[in-house]
Amino acid sequence: MKIAVFAGDGIGPEVTAQALRVLDALPIKVSLIEGDVGGVAYKRHGLPLPAETLVAAREADAILFGAVGDFDCDHLERHLRPEQAILGLRSELGLFANLRPAKVFPGMEGHSALKPEIAGAIDLLIVRELNGDVYFGEKGTRTTAQGLREGYDIMSYDEGEVRRIAIAGFEAARKRRGKLCSVDKANVLETSQLWRDVVIETHADYADVELSHMYVDNAAMQLVKSPGQFDVVVTGNLFGDILSDQASMCVGSIGLLASASLGERKTAYGTFGLYEPIHGSAPDIAGKGIANPMATILSLAELLRHSLGEEQQAARIEAAVAAALADGVLGGDLGGTANCSEIGDAVLTRL
Amino acid sequence: MKIAVFAGDGIGPEVTAQALRVLDALPIKVSLIEGDVGGVAYKRHGLPLPAETLVAAREADAILFGAVGDFDCDHLERHLRPEQAILGLRSELGLFANLRPAKVFPGMEGHSALKPEIAGAIDLLIVRELNGDVYFGEKGTRTTAQGLREGYDIMSYDEGEVRRIAIAGFEAARKRRGKLCSVDKANVLETSQLWRDVVIETHADYADVELSHMYVDNAAMQLVKSPGQFDVVVTGNLFGDILSDQASMCVGSIGLLASASLGERKTAYGTFGLYEPIHGSAPDIAGKGIANPMATILSLAELLRHSLGEEQQAARIEAAVAAALADGVLGGDLGGTANCSEIGDAVLTRL
Ligand SMILES: CC(C)[C@H](C(=O)O)[C@@H](O)C(=O)O
Ligand SMILES: CC(C)[C@H](C(=O)O)[C@@H](O)C(=O)O
Numbered sequence: 001m002k003i004a005v006f007a008g009d010g011i012g013p014e015v016t017a018q019a020l021r022v023l024d025a026l027p028i029k030v031s032l033i034e035g036d037v038g039g040v041a042y043k044r045h046g047l048p049l050p051a052e053t054l055v056a057a058r059e060a061d062a063i064l065f066g067a068v069g070d071f072d073c074d075h076l077e078r079h080l081r082p083e084q085a086i087l088g089l090r091s092e093l094g095l096f097a098n099l100r101p102a103k104v105f106p107g108m109e110g111h112s113a114l115k116p117e118i119a120g121a122i123d124l125l126i127v128r129e130l131n132g133d134v135y136f137g138e139k140g141t142r143t144t145a146q147g148l149r150e151g152y153d154i155m156s157y158d159e160g161e162v163r164r165i166a167i168a169g170f171e172a173a174r175k176r177r178g179k180l181c182s183v184d185k186a187n188v189l190e191t192s193q194l195w196r197d198v199v200i201e202t203h204a205d206y207a208d209v210e211l212s213h214m215y216v217d218n219a220a221m222q223l224v225k226s227p228g229q230f231d232v233v234v235t236g237n238l239f240g241d242i243l244s245d246q247a248s249m250c251v252g253s254i255g256l257l258a259s260a261s262l263g264e265r266k267t268a269y270g271t272f273g274l275y276e277p278i279h280g281s282a283p284d285i286a287g288k289g290i291a292n293p294m295a296t297i298l299s300l301a302e303l304l305r306h307s308l309g310e311e312q313q314a315a316r317i318e319a320a321v322a323a324a325l326a327d328g329v330l331g332g333d334l335g336g337t338a339n340c341s342e343i344g345d346a347v348l349t350r351l
Numbered sequence: 352m353k354i355a356v357f358a359g360d361g362i363g364p365e366v367t368a369q370a371l372r373v374l375d376a377l378p379i380k381v382s383l384i385e386g387d388v389g390g391v392a393y394k395r396h397g398l399p400l401p402a403e404t405l406v407a408a409r410e411a412d413a414i415l416f417g418a419v420g421d422f423d424c425d426h427l428e429r430h431l432r433p434e435q436a437i438l439g440l441r442s443e444l445g446l447f448a449n450l451r452p453a454k455v456f457p458g459m460e461g462h463s464a465l466k467p468e469i470a471g472a473i474d475l476l477i478v479r480e481l482n483g484d485v486y487f488g489e490k491g492t493r494t495t496a497q498g499l500r501e502g503y504d505i506m507s508y509d510e511g512e513v514r515r516i517a518i519a520g521f522e523a524a525r526k527r528r529g530k531l532c533s534v535d536k537a538n539v540l541e542t543s544q545l546w547r548d549v550v551i552e553t554h555a556d557y558a559d560v561e562l563s564h565m566y567v568d569n570a571a572m573q574l575v576k577s578p579g580q581f582d583v584v585v586t587g588n589l590f591g592d593i594l595s596d597q598a599s600m601c602v603g604s605i606g607l608l609a610s611a612s613l614g615e616r617k618t619a620y621g622t623f624g625l626y627e628p629i630h631g632s633a634p635d636i637a638g639k640g641i642a643n644p645m646a647t648i649l650s651l652a653e654l655l656r657h658s659l660g661e662e663q664q665a666a667r668i669e670a671a672v673a674a675a676l677a678d679g680v681l682g683g684d685l686g687g688t689a690n691c692s693e694i695g696d697a698v699l700t701r702l
Contacts, residue, residue, distance in 0.1 A: 083538045113575050118464050134485070134506055139541040148509040151545030155485055156503035158495050185589075187434045190490040194502030220597040221605075224464050224575065238536075242593060246571040254572075 001030045001268070001308055004060035006053065008038040009082055010281025011291035012066025018293035018344035019064060019300045022320075025348055026313050028304075033060060037089075038082035038281070039070025048073075048085040054092060061267040062307035063089070063274040064300060069281035082281075090130045095261040095274055096161070097168040098128040098240065099302075102227075102247040105256060105325050111334055112252030114224070121228030122251055125172055128240025129165040130261055132157050133191075135237045155191050157236065162198035168262075169199075169234030170206035179210045179231035183219045183239055195236065216243070223247055244278075254279050255292035255333040256321075258299035260306055269309025275299040285332075289340045292331030294321050297347055320350040352381045352619070352659055355411035357404065359389040360433055361632025362642035363417025369644035369695035370415060370651045373671075376699055377664050379655075384411060388440075389433035389632070390421025399424075399436040405443055412618040413658035414440070414625040415651060420632035433632075441481045446612040446625055447512070448519040449479040449591065450653075453578075453598040456607055456676050462685055463603030465575070472579025473602055476523055479591025480516040481612055483508050484542075486588045506542050508587065513549035519613075520550075520585030521557035530561045530582035534570045534590055546587060567594070574598055595629075605630050606643035606684040607672075609650035611657055620660025626650040636683075640691045643682030645672055648698055671701040 003023075007016040023030070035053035042048050048068070057063055068082040078084070089095065103123045104112065112119030137154030144150050166182070173180040182199045184192035196213055203211045214222065216239045222229060223243065227250050235243060248254045257278045265272040277295030285291055298321060305314035329346040330336025338346065354374075358367040374381070386404035393399050399419070408414055419433040429435070440446065454474045455463065463470030488505030495501050517533070524531040533550045535543035547564055554562045565573065567590045573580060574594065578601050586594060599605045608629045616623040628646030636642055649672060656665035680697040681687025689697065 078538075078544070081538065087539070113466060113469050113577070114464050115466055135539055137503075141541055141545060144509050146509075146511070148511050149545060149549075150507055150509040151540070151542040152488075152505060152507035153540045153542050154503060154505055156501055158497075158499040158501035160497070160499050185592075187429075187432065188438070188486055189502070189504045190492055191502040191504050193429070194492060194500060198500075217592045217596040220571065220593045221600040224597060224600040226464070239593075241536075241568045242571045242590075245568040246575060246597065249572040249575040 002033060002060045003030050003303070004033050004035055004056045004063045006035050006037040006063060007066040008068045008085070008281065009040055009070045010067055010283045010286040012068070012281055014289060014291050014340050015277060015293040015296040016064065016066040018340060019296040021344050022297050022317060022347060022351070023300055025351055028308070028310060028313060037065070037085040038068030039073045041085060042073055042076070042080055042082065048080060048082050049088040057089060057093060061272060062303045064303060065274050065276035066296065067277065067279070067281035069283065071283055087135070089274060090261060091136060093272070093274070094131065094263040094265070096129060096131040097165055097262045098130045099172065099260045099262065100126040100128065100244040100248070100257070100278065102126065102251045102257065104251050105253065105322060107326060108253050108256070108334070112250060114250055114252070118226065118228070119250060119252055124227065124230040124247060125176065125232045126240060126244040126247055127165065127169045127172055127232060127234045128244055129161065129235070129237050132161045133237035155189070157191050157195055159194065159198045162195050163202055166199045166202040166234060169232055170202065170209050173209045173232040174206065177231040178208065181212045181214055181230055181233050183214050183216050183233055183235040183243065185216050187215060199234070219243055220246060223250060248278050253334055255331055256294050256298065258295055258302050260302045262306060267307050270307045273303065273307050275303040290332050291340050292333050293340050293343055294331070297321060316351060320347045323350040353384060353411045354381050354654070355384050355386055355407045355414045357386045357388040357414060358417040359419045359436070359632065360391055360421045361418055361634045361637040363419070363632055365640060365642050365691050366628060366644040366647040367415065367417040369691060370647040372695050373648050373668060373698060373702070374651055376702055379659070379661060379664060388436040389419030390424045392436060393424060393427070393431055393433065399431060399433050400439040408440060408444060412623060413654045415654055416625050416627035417647065418628065418630070418632035420634065422634055438486065440625060441612060442487060444623070444625070445482065445614040445616070447480060447482040448516055448613045449481045450523070450611045450613065451477040451479065451595040451599070451608070451629065453477065453602045453608065455602050456604065456673060458677060459604050459607070459685070463601060465601055465603070469577065469579065470601065470603055475578065475581040475598060476527065476583045477591060477595040477598055478516065478520045478523055478583060478585045479595055480512065480586070480588050483512045484588035506540070508542050508546055510545065510549045513546050514553055517550045517553040517585060520583055521553065521560050524560045524583040525557070528582040529559065532563045532565055532581055532584050534565050534567050534584055534586040534594065536567050538566060550585070570594055571597060574601060599629050604685055606682055607645050607649065609646055609653050611653045613657060618658050621658045624654065624658050626654040641683050642691050643684050644691050644694055645682070648672060667702060671698045674701040
């Protein structure tokens with residue numbers, strides 16, 4: 001089995017290195033291929049997603065991804081910026097389903113800006129569509145009839161795109177508490193109306209799952225007011241971008257949150273996917289060795305679970321992280337003093 | 352001076368009635384015109400925004416708006432649904448600037464899901480564009496080359512639309528703490544890139560205001576983590592819809608939040624505008640007389656301030672509401688027992 005490791009920018013390399021130490025300690029044989037993505041790839045190859053990186057991605061069973069983002073690249077044209085690496089991987093590899101669980105680790109309730117009893121009740125999964133919506137529609141600038149500059153982006157979804165992510169949502173709900181909330185803006189958008197229609201049609205095959213619909217503005221309110229009401233939330237690319245980040249922050253400890261982006265391709269033991277911590281490249285602390293690698297270590301656990309079929313090893317890693325936290329091994333993001341490699345050590349000794 | 356009163360659906364009529372009692376108690380001569388909007392208008396006239404309502408709106412100096420939304424109308428075609436009344440008024444009347452202040456009334460910190468010290472620090476104003484974006488672009492359904500149903504909506508902004516809302520944002524920031532944060536998704540959307548470029552250009556005339564830019568996903572996180580960091584936030588129609596509702600819920604007491612939607616037309620003493628509480632029609636409690644009318648009473652205060660130039664009377668109303676709250680006159684939404692007319696009484700006696 002082959003894992004492609006794309007560490008990327010900022011704290012990406014530091015946190016990925018600790019995850020690889022954990023992988024190395026497991027009784028699993030995998031081969032690793034490294035590849036450049038993001039600002040570092042631009043600096044070395046002139047492109048945020050070089051062809052050789054994409055080749056490595058296609059040859060792998062899974063990708064462990066660090067982070068992309070580099071202030072040095074802010075002035076570049078859009079297609080050269082670091083973000084294009086992750087957008088390009090998602091679309092080139094057909095990674096259409098982004099799974100973002102948000103759950104508070106026991107004892108971490110106090111780190112949320114929400115009241116501890118509200119934060120402690122969070123146990124939800126956001127299933128975000130990643131290959132369509134206004135992200136990938138035709139876009140550009142043009143001149144209006146009045147001679148004004150205008151920017152435009154076309155938002156759209158077709159029924160096939162909606163159905164496959166709806167299925168991902170229903171399947172996930174079935175494995176959890178059996179509740180799916182579909183978020184859209186069907187009172188204003190035709191794209192959302194089609195979304196809602198197709199989700200309702202798909203529900204016919206999942207009568208055991210309780211389906212509800214919520215407008216995105218209300219969802220943003222409910223995620224603050226009582227996030228504990230949600231089990232699985234399925235939504236489009238743009239709304240998912242906003243709501244999943246909001247939900248992460250409701251949890252409070254974003255240095256502990258992993259994500260998986262899955263496609264349709266099957267591996268020998270699961271589904272091909274890309275795994276990344278939800279925190280970004282954090283340029284302000286990059287290179288200091290103080291970033292918290294737990295989210296990347298937990299992303300590795302998701303990789304083992306979904307792409308390599310190694311549920312047992314995944315659970316072992318998760319238990320080791322939980323044990324380290326319970327023993328007070330906290331990074332600076334959680335008010336502690338443990339640095340990046342110390343946290344790696346702590347997880348390793350508890351494996 | 353003429354005020355158009357559009358009470359609308361659900362709790363709209365109850366809360367509007369209390370605001371009119373307050374208006375009646377002020378030493379101001381105004382004439383009132385009533386008009387039907389929303390589901391009630393559909394039931395009486397077959398349209399959510401009948402022509403006579405629009406005529407009344409155009410003849411007035413300001414509109415006091417209750418709420419629209421009615422489950423009975425959920426099955427109707429989009430152009431017949433209650434929401435079209437508010438969307439239609441915004442576009443027909445050129446109400447492009449939605450001002451949504453979010454601030455915790457003293458003593459109300461505990462009602463937020465956020466920790467009291469975080470909620471208590473909220474004092475921000477969201478300036479949301481209301482006439483453009485994906486709300487009003489071409490939209491529809493079509494069939495893809497593969498024969499699939501597809502929904503689409505075009506998102507766009509031209510430089511004129513961005514400049515006038517940017518000016519509204521800078522002007523508001525000048526009257527407050529001098530900080531403007533522009534929220535967009537310029538790393539993905541061309542509409543946002545143009546937005547950002549024009550906001551930066553407009554800044555040249557407002558060098559005294561401190562301008563920053565934030566991606567919408569990050570803004571959704573920051574509004575949870577430390578909403579106290581924001582002074583004025585300016586953003587487009589769609590992002591504003593989501594973030595302003597999120598910000599309201601961070602405050603906790605949405606039964607106390609007013610909003611103003613302003614256009615370019617001037618009245619004798621100010622700017623023509625529409626004023627509404629940010630809570631909706633709340634069909635579950637409609638007709639029971641238990642809705643909290645404070646947000647509508649505070650919307651009346653904003654109306655007096657912006658459209659009628661009656662700053663003194665506006666401040667009087669706001670002080671009376673604050674005094675009632677301080678004396679423990681709380682609606683059911685705030686855990687109290689005061690009903691709709693009792694809250695009206697309490698504000699009146701403190702005027
Ligand atoms: C970097 C950016 C293009 C990306 C997105 O908007 O999808 C990020 O915010 C994310 O959520 O992974
Ligand atoms: C009712 C709906 C169309 C409206 C909007 O999306 O603008 C509402 O959510 C609002 O914010 O006033």
